[in-house]
Ligand SMILES: Nc1ncnc2c1ncn2[C@@H]1O[C@H](COP(=O)(O)OP(=O)(O)OP(=O)(O)O)[C@@H](O)[C@H]1O
Ligand SMILES: [Zn+2]
């Protein structure tokens with residue numbers, strides 16, 4: 001038998017199946033989806049078996065060296081999905097298979113450098129080997145010896161790079177003990193036991209009372225005895241010891257209070273009905289659930305999932321990474337208990353692997369997770385839900401540039417099950433599809449218990465400044481915060497960190513400190529009093545005078561959460577503040593701790609960035625303040641208005657969610673901007689209309705599709721030249737309905753000393769586009785292989801335009 005294998009070498013030449021003979025001892029084990037180790041050129045590498053065949057077209061095929069799985073790691077469906085993904089994103093098939101698996105399943109190779117001769121090489125290399133014949137390749141990489149030297153000696157046959165494949169998956173096991181004999185027989189043994197063997201007597205008596213399997217450690221603890229007294233009983237065949245695989249359950253030590261389904265409101269009832277019908281009929285529709293914040297979308301998800309579980313099928317529930325808070329997990333674990341696996345980036349690699357195995361082994365029926373959970377290896381999917389479907393984090397931004405929404409719909413088609421996209425502020429693309437009838441629109445326009453949406457007040461910060469208030473808090477906001485504290489209610493203050501970092505500027509001459517490698521402003525870090533670049537690792541001390549004009553009035557601008565916290569404490573000294581940003585939540589569990597503290601009423605104000613905009617449901621929050629609403633508006637991105645609208649709506653939605661009414665204060669320098677004004681009125685439909693007009697006028701999605709080429713290289717002339725060539729090539733080949741724009745310097749023109757240029761294509765229907773792009777990538781392939789050489793990325797659904 002022959003296995004047709006895709007090998008773990010992402011390149012154009014290896015993007016096809018290779019034939020390997022299956023040694024007799026592996027026959028039957030080697031099946032599609034199994035990982036194998038195969039010889040490839042001089043090395044041994046990882047591969048995935050895709051298909052089997054009787055014979056090979058090649059006369060001499062090598063044998064499979066080793067097999068890593070007994071159960072296939074990838075199901076047939078996922079192997080097919082990988083092909084689809086590969087076509088869809090123009091990535092190598094192997095990369096598409098890898099993206100579906102948890103980190104630990106991708107075997108790690110240890111590279112070694114082998115010296116193949118006893119003779120001396122040159123002084124540099126001899127000093128490096130220092131008498132050794134084999135050295136870890138990492139050590140070579142750090143040695144500073146050039147690759148050129150290495151290459152020369154490899155060509156001469158005196159050095160070789162050797163690959164050691166070492167799979168890093170780690171299974172955790174515990175030892176269990178159980179009785180082998182029946183109670184009657186145990187009684188007999190007890191009689192035969194010598195009177196001195198008191199410990200052993202205790203152990204047998206224990207099993208007479210509890211004739212069940214028990215973890216060895218617990219047994220020994222309970223009877224305060226040791227392995228030594230257990231051993232003779234095992235040796236005599238009275239008891240049996242065995243190892244069992246256990247999962248590291250990250251939520252294992254937590255009790256989740258069980259919740260019961262709520263009786264649905266009329267709106268919920270209307271929304272859920274067609275979803276349940278779909279599940280029942282095993283048909284595939286895409287639903288867009290447009291429900292205002294606090295309208296009870298989550299309850300609709302929960303009850304739909306329940307139906308799927310009752311049918312014996314499985315459900316995938318995606319939530320944005322940032323919303324995967326303990327509160328969210330609690331809602332799912334509380335309803336479905338141990339039937340739920342949770343996948344998100346805060347888990348350790350081992351924990352992720354364990355959760356993944358639970359899915360693979362059918363021990364759970366629901367997975368709740370961030371983007372990559374869409375690849376959960378379920379085989380009987382009955383429902384896929386994407387909450388906050390407008391979130392851009394559903395798009396993967398490197399290598400395999402897939403969008404989880406597209407993958408969800410593809411899997412939904414395969415499994416003939418409904419896909420539910422939910423949001424209070426759907427992506428323009430999705431809403432447009434719903435309006436056209438491609439998606440089925442479900443609307444929930446009221447909050448729970450008829451509570452109204454919180455009133456939004458816009459404060460013009462220019463006027464504040466003119467009237468002499470130089471603080472970052474408007475008079476209104478300050479008063480309202482004080483009012484809440486006096487009443488024992490709580491406040492959420494939101495600061496948009498992105499685009500609003502603390503840059504350093506000279507007040508005399510306007511000089512801004514920039515990174516010497518990246519053309520972007522450096523960020524001031526107070527604790528170390530240093531300036532850092534957020535794109536490369538450059539940092540430098542905070543200057544005491546302006547490097548341009550030597551003025552001493554150089555200082556930092558913009559508002560970081562830390563600075564806001566200080567100003568807030570100065571303004572309202574009695575306020576108890578919890579700050580949540582990347583700095584205060586880095587440690588594991590910190591996120592949860594802060595939220596719990598706030599929920600328990602141990603603070604008056606929760607101050608934070610994006611990470612507090614979503615999913616929080618605290619009844620005592622009656623005021624939300626947005627400090628700089630326009631920070632996002634000024635990004636070089638055609639979605640800036642849409643993002644601003646979405647974020648303001650989300651943040652406002654945190655207030656007045658239960659009995660107490662809420663209020664929102666939005667501070668802005670551009671209160672007349674339609675996205676800020678319409679967000680303050682919760683008018684999604686009007687915003688959609690306005691924004692669609694602009695998208696049409698400027699030829700952006702959803703009216704046009706985009707393709708974005710980003711080209712980078714250390715040499716600026718080179719980048720310009722290549723981008724120019726690509727632009728011309730595409731211009732000549734695409735129809736005159738397509739707009740090929742470029743070459744343009746990217747908004748971040750230089751990152752890590754590499755210049756970046758782009759070519760953007762706006763088009764409606766270009767069936768041959770991908771073939772042209774492939775030809776370009778093929779043409780430049782050799783140049784792209786070189787160390788620190790040319791890089792070309794192509795994104796067919798770009799979200800990051802910088
Ligand atoms: N049918 C119901 N009866 C009573 N309470 C409900 C019902 N459905 C949901 N709730 C409660 O209403 C509150 C808001 O619901 P939920 O959080 O599901 O809204 P949501 O639409 O998901 O909100 P957001 O988009 O802001 O996250 C929650 O506290 C939830 O427990
Ligand atoms: Zn200056």
Ligand SMILES: [Zn+2]
Nearest residue numbers: 515518533536
């Ligand atoms: Zn930099």
